[in-house]
Amino acid sequence: MKGKAKGMVSKNSGSSGAAPSPFEGTKVWMDGRFVDYKDASVSVNSHSLHYGLGAFEGIRCYETKKGVPAIFRLDEHIDRLFSSCHILQIPIPYEKKDIKDAIIQTVKINKFKECYIRPIVFIGDGGGLGIFLKNYDTRVAVTAWYWGAYLGEEALKNGIRAKVSSYARFHVNTFMGMSKSTGQYINSILAKKEAVNGGYDEAIMLDTSGLVCEASGENIFVYSGGFIKTPPLSSVLPGITRNSVIEIMEKEMGLKVKEERITRDQLYIADEVFLTGTAAEVTPVREIDDRKIGAGKAGKVALELQSLFFDIVKGKNGASKYKKWLTYAD
Ligand SMILES: Cc1ncc(COP(=O)(O)O)c(C=O)c1O
Known part of the structure; x- marks a missing residue:
């Protein structure tokens, strides 16, 4: 081999x-x-x-x-x-x-x-x-x-175009969101396909009451009025990247992260939106439902976070305080 x-x-x-x-x-x-x-x-x-x-x-x-x-x-x-x-x-x-x-x-x-x-x-x-x-x-x-950038290198650099899906995320009594179970990804697959067929890169999913949950395979963050917001864990997968970036933003970037319910129109008027996940890492969102987010390009906060995140996962530049997150396969 x-x-x-x-x-x-x-x-x-x-x-x-x-x-x-x-x-x-x-x-x-x-x-x-x-x-x-x-x-x-x-x-x-x-x-x-x-x-x-x-x-x-x-x-x-x-x-x-x-x-x-x-x-x-x-x-x-x-x-x-x-x-x-x-x-x-x-x-x-x-x-x-x-x-x-x-x-x-x-x-x-x-x-x-x-x-x-x-x-x-x-x-x-x-x-x-x-x-x-x-x-x-x-x-x-x-x-x-080997799996490179999930949404592409270009997405990491310049951000993606997302679409709010017509498919809702599960009610908590339909599927239990704290588990990463195989079958429930049918929902993500349908949403992703719909988004890509419509010319977008990723799908943003709302819950059954219409509030923002997460993307088809990523958690979502909004930067608005100097604060970071992300939906609470009651409606989303407890992302390990989500948890990591909250710590990085609070400790390294001096940002306050609020876990609260977000509406779809709050996304449209945000200064920045970005997605996080093991596959997608930290991906800026530059457009949602054909509306520019902020300046319509990858935002400063998302790019700074992305750079800190890559340094930490690669054990570079001052990443030593996060060495608890790395298991060396040597
Ligand atoms: C639906 C969904 N939300 C969020 C995430 C992000 O989770 P993590 O950061 O642990 O990869 C994923 C990826 O596994 C996912 O599939």
Whole structure:
């Protein structure tokens, strides 16, 4: 498998486009052992495939100044994965430390310098296909690959155009937002597709009462009148990037962050709007529903935050006080 997949080396050395898939040639940790990506397959009658019961995480590992890759906020991602399974009542046949070790080993065995890591807990076919599961055939996998800027480099630099979706986020008694569960991403997929088909980059989702929640795969922040606002956790995924940027803005940028309900028109008249997420990192929003946000370009606050965030995740420039957030895979 040596040198096969571009994900196995840094983004700089593998962008020739020779590899047909970013996954090909990688090793996957599956149910306690490493297998080749091509052998990491599941049954067509996996319960999760039919009904969408499962939980996952998206974690980034960055190339650092030290020359050793660092996984960003690994413990918090593992905690959220276990919380998701607890909410969904999926028994996990592993301890947190087993999954932590599996993730670190996945980065190492694949010789990644940087990558995106996807641990997933799902149900196999061992308990049958009834909706009521008596026996949970829980399966766990950790896969990883190189994934560059989720919305593109241009989006990070110049901001994106977003659309308020016609699809509402779930009522709290429909799906439980504190869990990052697989099936509920159908809602995000529909919203994202609608936005992209309409010529936008991303979808902003409102809740069933019409208040702003988050984007299809990111939390949302508004900068207005000198304050930062973000919707409270009752309606959104408890983003680990959200939590990180709140700390960075308060401690490094002297900004006060208020967690409060936001209306759609408050977005339109904001000085800045930006999105945060493991995949999207810190992405400025320059336009929503064909209305310019602020000056209609990436805002100063978002760009300063983005730069601080990248320094921290890459262990650069004064990032030492945030070293608690980095797990080096050496
Ligand atoms: C719906 C949704 N909201 C927010 C986020 C951001 O969460 P995090 O920063 O933990 O990646 C994500 C990404 O996982 C998401 O899918």
